[in-house]
Amino acid sequence: MNFPLLTVTAAVPAVGAILTAAVPAARRTAAKWLALFFSLATLALAVLVAVRFEPGGDRYQLTESRAWIPDFGVRYELGVDGIGVVLIGLTALLIPFVIAAGWHDADPLETSSKRWRPTQGFFALILMVEAMVIISFEATDVFLFYIFFEAMLIPMYFLIGGFGDRAHTGSDENAAAQRSYAAVKFLLYNLVGGLIMLAAVIGLYVVAGNFSLQEITAARAAGTLDMATNTERLLFLGFFFAFAVKAPLWPLHTWLPNAMGESTAPVAVLITAVVDKVGTFAMLRFCLGLFPDASKWATPVILVLALISIVYGALVAVGQRDIKRLVAYASISHFGFIILGIFVMTSQGQSGATLYMVNHGLSTAALMLVAGFLISRRGSRLIADYGGVQKVAPVLAGTFLIGGLATLSLPGLAPFVSEFLVLVGTFARYPVVGIIATVGIVLAALYTLVLYQRTMTGPVKEEVRTMPDLRLREVLVVAPLIALLIGLGVYPKVLTDIVNPAVEHTMSDVKQTDPKPEVAVEAKNGEEAK
Numbered sequence: 001m002n003f004p005l006l007t008v009t010a011a012v013p014a015v016g017a018i019l020t021a022a023v024p025a026a027r028r029t030a031a032k033w034l035a036l037f038f039s040l041a042t043l044a045l046a047v048l049v050a051v052r053f054e055p056g057g058d059r060y061q062l063t064e065s066r067a068w069i070p071d072f073g074v075r076y077e078l079g080v081d082g083i084g085v086v087l088i089g090l091t092a093l094l095i096p097f098v099i100a101a102g103w104h105d106a107d108p109l110e111t112s113s114k115r116w117r118p119t120q121g122f123f124a125l126i127l128m129v130e131a132m133v134i135i136s137f138e139a140t141d142v143f144l145f146y147i148f149f150e151a152m153l154i155p156m157y158f159l160i161g162g163f164g165d166r167a168h169t170g171s172d173e174n175a176a177a178q179r180s181y182a183a184v185k186f187l188l189y190n191l192v193g194g195l196i197m198l199a200a201v202i203g204l205y206v207v208a209g210n211f212s213l214q215e216i217t218a219a220r221a222a223g224t225l226d227m228a229t230n231t232e233r234l235l236f237l238g239f240f241f242a243f244a245v246k247a248p249l250w251p252l253h254t255w256l257p258n259a260m261g262e263s264t265a266p267v268a269v270l271i272t273a274v275v276d277k278v279g280t281f282a283m284l285r286f287c288l289g290l291f292p293d294a295s296k297w298a299t300p301v302i303l304v305l306a307l308i309s310i311v312y313g314a315l316v317a318v319g320q321r322d323i324k325r326l327v328a329y330a331s332i333s334h335f336g337f338i339i340l341g342i343f344v345m346t347s348q349g350q351s352g353a354t355l356y357m358v359n360h361g362l363s364t365a366a367l368m369l370v371a372g373f374l375i376s377r378r379g380s381r382l383i384a385d386y387g388g389v390q391k392v393a394p395v396l397a398g399t400f401l402i403g404g405l406a407t408l409s410l411p412g413l414a415p416f417v418s419e420f421l422v423l424v425g426t427f428a429r430y431p432v433v434g435i436i437a438t439v440g441i442v443l444a445a446l447y448t449l450v451l452y453q454r455t456m457t458g459p460v461k462e463e464v465r466t467m468p469d470l471r472l473r474e475v476l477v478v479a480p481l482i483a484l485l486i487g488l489g490v491y492p493k494v495l496t497d498i499v500n501p502a503v504e505h506t507m508s509d510v511k512q513t514d515p516k517p518e519v520a521v522e523a524k525n526g527e528e529a530k
Contacts, residue, residue: 005052006062006078009045009088010135013038013095017127021120028119032103035123039096042130046092053085055498059505060140060214068144073210077141082502083354084137086495087281090361091137091274095130099123101369101477102266106163122163125155129270136278142211142286146201149242149278150194156275157187159267160259182258189255193245200238204290207231217289217509229293236294240287240302246279249339250309253332260328261381265372268324272331272368273361280338280357284350284506288342292510295343302343307436309336314443318450322381323371326451327364330407333440334360340437341422345512349425350503355418355495359406359488363415366481367403370396373474374455377467383451388460393469397456399478404452406485408444414488428515 016038023031053061060079068076080088106122132152139145161183164175201211207227208216219225227235245252256276260268288295313333320326334356341353374389374396375381390397402413409419419441427434470478488495507513 004064005045005049006064006080006138009042009049009092010131010138012045012131013042013127013134014131016041017124017131020127021124023120025118025120028107031120031123032099035127036096036099038127039092039099039130042134043092043096046089046134049080050085050089050498053080053082053498055082055501059502063140068141072143073205073212074143075141075210075212076144077212077214078135078138079140079214080138081285081505082498082500083281083284084502085498086354086358087277088134088137090277090358091130091133094269094273094361094365095126097365097369097477097481098126098266098269100473101269101372102126102264103473105264105266118162122159125159126266126270128155129159129275133274133278137281140213142201142204142213142216142290144211145282145286146194146197149197149246149282150191152275152278153187153190153194156271157183159270160186160263163264163267164262178258179262182255182262185255186259189245189252190242193242193252196238197242200235203231203235203238207235213286213289220290220292221509232291233294233297236287236291236298239291240283240298243279243282243287244305244339247276247283247335247339248279248332249305249335250312250332251305253309253313256332257325257328260331261322261325265324265368265375268327268372269365269368272328273365276331276335277357277361280335280342280353283339283342284354288506289509295510296345296512299343299345303340303430303433306336306340306343307433309333310340310437310440311336311443314440314447317447318443320447321383323375323383323451323455324368324381326383326447327368327371327407330444330447331360331364333444334364334407337419337422337437337440340426340433344422344426344429344433345507345510346425346428346514347500347503347507348421348428348514350506351496351499352418352421352423352425354499354503355492356415356422358495359414359418359485362481362484362488363403363406363413366478366485367400367407369481370400370403370478373470374400378464383454386455386461386464387458388456389464389467390456391460392464392467395470395475396467399470399482400456401452402482402485403478404448408448409441412486412489414485414492416489417492 020031020035059081063079066076068074106119129152132148136145136148161179164179205211248256259271310333313329317326317329338353338356341349406413406415409415423434
């Protein structure tokens with residue numbers, strides 16, 4: 001029997017969460033180190049998954065399949081393709097940085113209310129989210145995926161509502177109310193999406209007789225699965241709605257700025273760089289895999305919504321006064337690019353979308369974590385409360401600049417490659433859509449550079465005159481992320497070699513090929529290449 005590597009990769013952070021939560025309350029430091037140890041162990045397992053994965057091999061590898069609820073056709077089925085491998089790697093990579101960056105975020109508060117914060121619970125919840133996200137990337141049984149797709153909402157709810165940002169301008173009571181509002185809004189939006197998806201999951205079982213992604217896609221390819229056009233479209237809409245809420249896609253995005261604004265910076269990274277990627281990943285794996293005809297039918301509307309997300313998110317980011325809400329709206333714009341890349345139905349677009357999921361995770365983590373270090377020093381999220389930081393904290397300002405430049409997809413940094421591929425794939429099939437999407441690039445440069453200028457340059461404000469620069473722990477958090485942004489910007493082949501074969505399978509699911517160039521290109525041998 002093969003070693004169940006995928007199960008163990010998801011189980012290790014779950015076990016770590018239980019053990020961390022069980023650490024006595026008086027030993028907070030031990031709980032932190034234990035959580036960091038299990039996150040690093042998970043990262044080692046994710047690296048092993050990547051090493052054992054063969055890009056040119058079977059579509060789903062390291063597979064596991066066991067009977068679970070046989071009376072209802074539910075199986076415990078796991079498997080990874082190239083897209084799943086890189087996203088598992090992203091998740092496992094970011095969690096140790098999230099834990100290290102939030103090292104003191106759950107320490108007892110020194111306020112008049114003397115409110116106690118359960119340190120062990122904070123880190124245990126982070127590990128539990130990691131376990132659920134990883135198994136979501138591994139699940140090839142639709143019902144199994146749905147369970148963890150929904151279950152991850154519970155620890156996230158407590159992370160947002162119970163461990164909010166300390167840099168709140170109002171009273172303790174007002175801060176608690178804002179956290180509660182953000183947490184409830186996050187939960188309700190995603191629960192509604194999940195309930196609609198549950199109805200679609202049940203409908204899929206009625207039509208297909210099982211929940212196995214591999215069996216259903218094989219039956220569709222062989223022509224043995226009879227699914228009426230209207231039925232397929234309704235099921236697609238049920239799945240897509242849930243994923244669009246999670247992604248988040250306009251107009252289902254409004255929970256994200258509240259959730260990120262009221263969370264600690266590490267939890268904000270967990271939301272947008274890790275959890276939200278499950279939504280866009282699921283569009284590729286389940287929407288296109290299970291409902292290819294309905295996906296093509298819905299493409300025009302989805303492209304319009306993606307364009308609105310790109311332009312709207314960037315425009316609102318330009319006008320933000322709150323640093324964290326600016327990053328949240330910038331993420332809405334970036335998710336628009338990811339969804340655009342998925343549904344233009346070209347190999348360049350889908351490869352770019354997958355790379356964008358990884359690179360957005362790295363760039364947003366770098367920018368948001370440095371912003372969190374900045375906010376913790378000043379005690380304010382308002383852009384107007386800063387100025388001249390680069391003169392008193394040059395390392396902090398420099399890392400903030402690199403994170404910002406990555407966010408605007410500067411050539412030479414990793415997000416540029418993914419955004420370029422998305423636009424190339426878009427122009428190949430929908431040139432007008434591509435032209436409109438480039439507006440988001442211009443606006444990204446505007447909100448990023450204005451943010452840097454207003455916070456880091458100019459006269460030194462009195463409140464930041466004694467601001468310390470990054471400490472060793474903070475440098476160790478940010479430096480690897482910046483190194484990856486530069487490394488993957490210079491040499492993205494390490495990811496594209498893994499992703500491209502999986503994208504080819506997805507293109508085959510929807511029976512799409514890349515458009516041929518309208519202008520013939522002369523080949524080297526003098527023959528005409530079309």
